[in-house]
């Protein structure tokens with residue numbers, strides 16, 4: 001233990017505690033910008049400076065650990081003036097067109113400049129030329145708003161292990177940049193959008209497709225349908241000011257009807273279908289000496305990662321399309337046939353927690369219906385913008401039910417939205433298919449929780465199935481390296497690109513730190529618990545689609561519409 005004195009008050013903390021953490025303990029809020037609760041601290045911005053007795057220069061509270069007997073002052077005139085100067089310097093190189101900025105009212109720089117009482121910037125403006133990078137189908141970068149905090153670089157390198165963006169140049173010339181000033185779409189960006197989630201300002205954000213949706217709804221010649229991803233129902237409420245983890249499924253359905261969608265369906269229907277296909281694919285691989293471990297394929301950032309960095313291991317990835325894409329393929333084939341709609345006249349919209357889903361929808365192989373299977377993808381944040389723009393009070397709406405048949409789903413599908421959920425859903429079905437017995441205890445707690453790497457052994461009849469669940473790409477990399485070294489004895493691995501799974505996707509409300517993600521996860525399992533059917537193979541609408549149209553899992557039609565191949 002270490003004893004320090006902060007602003008005249010004694011406090012005892014553990015060794016290794018930073019000044020920032022020690023201050024928090026006694027309710028002193030130090031201003032921060034580069035610091036983020038889920039990232040390692042780098043001390044880049046210096047806005048958190050404090051005075052330490054006996055030292056002439058300021059200390060950065062976020063990266064200075066306390067020493068026994070240290071006397072710290074956080075609120076002297078000198079500290080306040082220095083923080084204001086730092087803030088003014090940051091603002092002077094930031095394009096502060098706040099009224100039209102995507103992050104207005106949710107911008108850490110804006111909030112902090114108010115809190116620090118910065119009401120005049122005395123330095124000349126020194127803004128980088130406005131060169132907005134719109135090359136990516138998912139992510140837009142605006143360096144003229146970048147404040148060089150380095151969070152995006154850290155999440156891209158240290159959490160995702162991708163390294164698409166870098167710190168370039170030195171000292172005051174330092175820039176957050178792409179190698180050789182390339183554009184985002186020229187580098188190995190997997191479109192996960194984690195950079196967006198940690199950016200304190202509006203320097204990086206998703207491509208906005210809301211106008212395309214308004215236009216489609218307005219077009220009287222189009223039949224416009226929408227699907228909602230599992231994680232969106234526990235996060236849209238948060239985006240419009242409700243408590244994190246609020247479940248707003250029925251209100252979203254009502255809202256989407258009110259703004260003019262012809263049918264409101266559920267990605268969860270397709271998640272149940274995915275389990276039918278993926279579960280059977282796993283059994284096929286187990287019985288026929290197929291490539292193991294089989295790895296899940298529903299997370300498009302993960303697919304892009306393995307295509308870029310480990311293409312030689314692509315045989316390990318399930319050939320199943322993601323639920324988003326299964327839904328699109330069926331919407332433009334089964335659904336249009338059943339309801340006598342010309343597939344040319346239907347528009348399929350997805351609401352996803354994910355930026356990479358925008359890119360997944362336009363992959364050239366995603367047109368097995370004969371048309372682009374999914375037309376427009378919005379993130380949770382974009383749907384939040386539409387809610388606000390519509391002036392409809394979503395929180396006051398009466399809950400409504402999804403349309404049938406593509407809106408019927410089970411609890412197994414609901415849990416797809418959290419890390420571990422796909423695996424749990426698959427095991428609920430695989431167990432019963434293999435043993436022919438009812439799985440009594442369907443809550444597989446070993447597989448739950450936000451940790452990045454979990455494993456378990458599940459006894460299924462004679463089979464001992466060894467499984468792993470990983471989230472964030474640096475953990476996926478661990479599995480891939482184990483496979484390469486011949487040290488991987490898992491049969492089945494769930495991989496989700498984003499920390500915490502889809503509830504932590506790059507299109508989710510900001511901020512979305514681990515504490516908030518846990519609340520979203522609780523919401524997901526609450527949805528599962530509340531549903532009367534909690535196993536995918538018991539979904540009556542899925543069984544009906546097989547009977548009326550697809551035939552059987554892994555059959556010829558399923559293969560054409562629901563499976564895919566990857567780019568070597």
Ligand code: HC1
Nearest residue numbers: 229230231298322323324354502
């Ligand atoms: Fe996901 Fe999925 S769970 S990938 O995280 O398999 O985005 O929510 O929609 O497709 O179902 C995302 C979430 C989502 C797909 C499903």
